[in-house]
Amino acid sequence: MAKSQPEDPKVFDYVIVGAGSAGCVLANRLTASGRHRVLLLEAGGPDNNIWIHIPIGYGRLFKDVRYNWMYHTEPEPELNNRRIFQPRGKVLGGSSSINGLVYLRGQKEDFDLWRQLGNTGWSYDDVLPYFKKSEDHQRGADAYHGVGGPLAVSDPPAPHELVEAFIRAAAETGLQRNEDFNGESQEGAGYFQTTSRRGRRCSAAVAFLRPAMKRANLTVMTYAMAQTVLFEGKRATGVSFLHEGRIKRVMAGREVILSGGAINSPQLLQLSGWGPADLLQEHGIAVIQDAPGVGANLQDHLQVRMVFKAKKKVTINDAYHHPLRRIGMGLEYLMYRRGPLTTSAGLGTAIFKTNERYATPDCEVHFIPFSTDKMGEALHPYSAFTASVCQLRPESRGSLRIKSADPAAAPEIRVNYLASQTDRQANIDALRRLRAIVHAPAMCDYLKEETEPGPGITSDADLLAYCRERGSTIYHPTCTCIMGPGPDAVVSPSLKVHGAEGLRVVDGSIMPRLISANTNAAIIMIGEKAADMILADAQAA
Structure with a gap:
């Protein structure tokens, strides 16, 4: 049993719990002036594994307990009662150190909806400057992008023959090429931008935390697992945490800031006595x-994959299983920082509407020139590629609830995928649209056969059954500490916890609605905007 710390606890101005995407941003921005002492607590360890920094290394880290919380949902009723794997980063950089590197902000309308829900200061026009502030974009500065920021954003090192065919095929079905999904419009087909620079991952730890760790006013503690937020009345005064086998305490003179993400932040609040009373x-x-809203409203993107055998040996499967090409793949990366090892979890994409009545696209495709039975497992021994559909605005809602007063016990995660008929139909229609693209003339020289779900799966009932059997997360849990004025809201637009003093939540859990995109870019933006609000409050005090 861990022993309590006998000595007096140390005092910092700010104690940040969680060194993920938002926590790293905060650690950098709050210490930049030198006026504030900041402690950053991270339950995981340093990001010194080489596979963290090689883009395709996410496949090796997908089920590595050293860097991953390895969560699972409870049995999902609409997914044949399967428990769905929910990987979350447990390392400096958090999930930005183990994710697929995709940099996609979301649609203008996503953030305008946040504002319409009562969150002043969170419209698209309000948040765009913070996206730009973070960026050091390969293309240079323009109306939508910034340069000189800590976060490298890049295009793929080189076009890929198979992705180019997919983009042409999308155009043949009426979906035009889009050169910038973070620009004026998100609709179209093209390449994802990634958080990488010269063939290496640019995680939040690399971008924001490493430069800040040189400052005397920032202390970073790894393998420090938060136990509870400490309160005097309803004022947060510090944090207790487990470190080197002992329970220790640290005090926050100004604020405690929770940046543990959509799973760990509500879990810590509940463990600390702030949550549903029952x-x-x-x-x-x-x-x-x-506070019934703590842990409520859980939202995530469902992914349903299609797998196709290829006629031409141009997939990563082919390079990996050919001894000489495999060596060449490594040498190409070592010498030029190019080739298959720079592949993100989605190289190409098509973003479209499953129903023309919708004002904006509601489906995102992740197109990858390799295939496996499950992500993180061995590549198939034959030429093949994967294309998955992701419904962008699910109606289904879930919850996050502790199962024990033990901080080390995994919480109960219920996403309730496909609970809504809208969600079910959107996935069916998305699979049909994706199938039409892959079978368009431009793909004829590359497509050998569809192996999953297979050409015989055509009816609504059969496609839905396939979604239930094979659907899984695309790793975007959010919205468990939502921002807003309503009865379920946990934080205000300034991200202060309703009813508390000296306590904020700054991470993806505060999203009032899940954005129509991969979530990492928006979470970094949330960290940037929160830092400005925190510093403004400190100056006014």
Whole structure:
């Protein structure tokens, strides 16, 4: 059993819990002036594994317990009661150190909706400057992009023959090429931009934390697992955490900031007595604030993959399983920082509407020139590629609830994928649209056969059954501490916890609605905007 710390706790101005995407941004921005002492606590370790920094290394880290919380959902009723793997980063940089590197901000309308829900200061026009502030974009500065920021954003090192065919095929079905999905419009087919520079991952730790760690006013503690937020009344005063086998305490003179993400932030609030009263009492936790919204409204993107055998040996499967090409793949990366090892989790994409009545696209494709039975497992021994559909604005809602008063116990995660008929139909229609693209003339020289779900799966009932059997997360859990004025809201537009003093949540859990995109870019933006609000409050005090 861990022992308590006998000495007096140290005092910092700000204590940040979680060194993920938002936490790294905060650590950098809050220490830049030199006026504030900041402690950053991270339950995982340093990001010194070489595969963290090689883009395709996400496949090797996908199920590595050293860098991953390895969560699973409870049995999902609409997915044949399967428990869905929910990887989350447990390392400096958090999930930005193990994700697929895709940099996609979301649609203008996503953020305008946040504002319409009562969140002043969070419209697209409000947040665009923060996206630009972070960026050091390969293409240079323009109306939508910035340069000189910490975060490298790049195009793929070189076009890929198979992706080019896919883009042409999309155009043949009426979906035109889009050169910048983070520009004026998100609709079209093209290449993803990535958080990388010269063939190496640019995680939030690389971009924001490493430069800040040189500052005397920033302390970073790894393998430090938060246990509870400490309160005096309803004011957050510090954090207790497990480190080197001992329970220690640290005090926050100004604020405690939770940046543990959509799973760990609500979990810590509940463990600390801030959450649904009945849940806390069930586990013997003293209730400081009955807050039913903590852990409610969980939203995530479902991914349904299609797999196709290829006629031409131009896939990563081919290079990996050919001894000489495999060596060449490594040498190309070592010498030029190019080739298959720079591949992100989605090289190409098509973003489209499953229903023309919609104002904006509601489906995103991830096109990858390799295939596996499951992500993180061995590549197929034959030429093949993968294209998956992702419904961007699911109606289904889930929850995050502790199962124990033990901070080390994994929480109960229920996403409720496909609980809505709208969600079910959107996935069916998306698979049909994707199939039409892959079978368009431009892909004829490359497509040998469809192996999953297979050409015989054509009816709505059969396609839905396939979604239930093979659908999985695309790793975007959000919205468990939503921002807003409503009864379920956990934080205000300034990200201060309703009813508390000295406590904020700054991560993807505060999204009032899941954005129509991969989430990492928006979470970095949230960290940037929060840092400005925190510093403004400090100056005004």
